[in-house]
Amino acid sequence: MANKRTNTPADKGNRISRRGFIGASVVGGATTVLAPAALAGSTGISDKNQPKSTPPSEQKMEREVGSSVPPKPVQSVRRAASDLMVQVLKDLEIEYVALNPGSSFEGLQESLINYGDKPNSMPEVISALHEGSAVDMAHGYGRSEGKPMCALIQGTVGLQNGSMAIYQAFHGQTPLIVLAGNDEHNFLKVHTGEDIAALVRPFTKWDAQPETLEQTLLALQEAYRQTITPPCAPVLVVLNSEIQKQEAGDLQVPIYSPPKISGISQQQADSIAQNLILANNPRISVGRLRTPEGINSAVELAELVAASVQTSATTGPMSFPQRHPLVGPGSNNSYDYHLGLEKAAAQVSITGPDLKSLIERDVAGVRFGWKEDPTLRRGPKPETLISADAEASIPLIVSAVKEQLKASIRKSIAERLQASTKENHVFRMKSLRQAIEKKRPGWNDTPVSLARMYAELWPLIKDLDWCLASPTHFSGRHHRELWDHDKPYSYLGQFPAAALGYGLGSSTGAALAARDRDRIVINIQADGDFNYMPGSIWSAAHHKLPMLIIMHNNRAWHMELMYVQYMAGVRGRGTDRAHIGTTFRDPYINFAKIAEGYGMKSEGPISDPKQMVAALKRGIDAVRNGEPYLIDVLTQPR
Amino acid sequence: MIKILISTLLISVVSSLASTVLKAAPATPAMISGNADKGEALYYNHGCYACHGYNGIGKHNLANDVSGIMMSEAVYLIFLRARSELNPPLPTQRMPHYPESSLSDQEALDIYAYIRTFKDTPPEAESNATMRAIINSAQSQAPQ
Secondary structure, three states: OOOOEOOOHHHOOOOOOHHHHHHHHHOOOOOOOOOHHHHOOOOOEOHHHOOOOOOOOHHHHHHHOOOOOOOOOOOOOOOEHHHHHHHHHHHOOOOEEEEOOOOOOHHHHHHHHHOOOOOOOOOEEEEOOOHHHHHHHHHHHHHHHOOOOEEEEEHHHHHHHHHHHHHHHHHOOOOEEEEEEEOOOOOOHHHOOOOHHHHOHHHOOEEEOOOOHHHHHHHHHHHHHHHHOOOOOEEEEEEEHHHHHOEOOOOOOOOOOOOOOOOOOHHHHHHHHHHHHHOOOEEEEEOOOOOHHHHHHHHHHHHHHOOEEEOOOOOOOOOOOOOOOOEOOOOOOOOOEEEEEOOOOOOEEEEOOOHHHHHHHOOOOOOOOOOOOHHHHOOOOOOEEEEOOHHHHHHHHHHHHHHHOOHHHHHHHHHHHHHHHHHHHHHHHHHHHHHHHHHOOOOOOOOEOHHHHHHHHHHHHOOOOEEEOOOOHHHOOOHHHHOOOOOOOOEOOOOOOOOOOOHHHHHHHHHHHHHOOOOEEEEEEEHHHHOOOOOHHHHHHHOOOOEEEEEEEOOEOHHHHHHHHHHHHHOOOOHHHOOOOOEOOOOOOOHHHHHHHOOOEEEEEEOOHHHHHHHHHHHHHHHHOOOOEEEEEEEOOO | OHHHHHHHHHHHHHHHHHHHHHHHOOOOOOOOOOOHHHHHHHHHHOOOHHHHOOOOOOOOOOHHHOOHHHHOHHHHHHHHHHHOOOOOOOOOOOOOOOOOOOOOHHHHHHHHHHHOOOOOOOOOHHHOHHHHHHHHHHHOOOOO
């Protein structure tokens, strides 16, 4: 049966179909470099025209479990094609490839571990026990560093295992590259497909299924460009199994050119700079920027004009340092010019493209959670909304401010800086004392108060370079007032798609970023979330990642417990049965023993707060020595 | 709709009056007719701990008689029962309903007796090493 191809809406305009893409590239020579636009889309295929799958034969199953030789002899090559693919990843400074092994990328995997002067380095292979864990690791790494690492997974099955994690990263607008092996000829048909990227197309930004080595190298580079260009989101390259094993001949790796991310116009920059300079009391609200460089620019801008700053550093990564002297309400809250950088503001908001710009990839029409832009939902409605990447815009504003700043104004700015700094500190101390007053109740309680858990941690880590990688919504978010979120990665934020099974893998990814940077990762791990994909415990132990896991063990999916309890109350029956299906009772789960089984040092369960404090010290010591550690703490529910 | 409005109003009035009375009146021991031991099991089984913690400290604190609703058995029962007339379309994390079909008066009073045993004696911030360390760390960042 012939397959009928249908172009997706995304293929229209400047995008081309997969066949067009192939046709455009094969005519070129070995070092032909394609225009990025030629790589920008893949073909969607109508489901009803897909070939029907048949169960695997006995021989194929034997091949899968390793008891049979591959059906096709593998040729020895002088220069392996997959070595060039690894060279592209090296050139892009991809630090890690988290993989769950599959039989469609043995060529690439062999190159990853054996190719180069320093094999298995930049990128280093990270063993993941589940494809979802591999993608979650890439997600945590991407949020922490503002740049991608790769997750390498197997065909249709691996992609579906990883799909929830990809969906989460999509809503987290996180840069990461998924590589999926695909063996079209010699393998289980159910592991392959003609357009396997379609499985995740509605919640990826871009995909490609190259059919030559040259296309593959270009696709890897384009994937990198796409994922770091706003809106940042996961991208996918489907890697043909046979191409990986080919002879590369004299083919050279194409020269990579970084993306050009455009900001506001010079005219707009001049106008914003003028308003910031002339304002008596300017304010800047900073949301999530893309990279640490963006934060540095934002700090420079705020200091140049002595604007008071509102930060998002306590709700997610890549925002303005929380304890910078300008963060706070300033000397008074009558702001006469309010600028938003990826955040709503009264006068001007500069906001980059969001996920809505990718809606055409949702060819099935699922419309996953498309709602109003959450960054604009709660804040003031700006007089002017500029659709442009804020990070790319800030340097233009900084330059314009520097040009326009006159000596006469510098004096008043200096005075404002001094006044704001003073008032912000007063405000901070008042807020801190109020917060501590609220966190005192239950201090000596057993099981442990969550507020105390966060409070006891802070003196132990405050002088270290740390990253709080886990979502903290369920454990009370007590770090917001008590800790100092001054680094781009201080807090990596909530579950972007509110889906469980994320915290452990993403924290492991953050710990990958931390390992060679003399940084430690704190993961306050919800027990319900833990049980989806606990295998990251082994990955962290195996790779010696500096991650301290402190279980928030309330022995329940607690939010759901409260929902069912409420429903029973509404219906006037059985409020004493709400624990059914919502709690982990009979038997209780022993997380310390699970960790021990995976080879991670651990202790617990602990319900006495004094014992917890001693355990935290031991845990921090272990992590500082490069050993992950888990402490199972029985806590108050919330 | 009218029933819901009346219930909502009643809860609001009871809560507000109870708080006001509690603040104004000298502390007098409230009558406790329930069995605290039985109440302990009921407090757990009916999920009170979910929001109020195992010891009366949680999202909404009960220890140390901070809630005006706990000033007397009568006020507590009115609050508990009035809510059962509310039927919002979606479950939320608000205080669940406890009509008599879920929880008898006697059981409710047993829970009341147990709640009244809660006492919380946290350290003062200045006398606690951890809290002091947090405050001192922030203070050390004062502008020169």
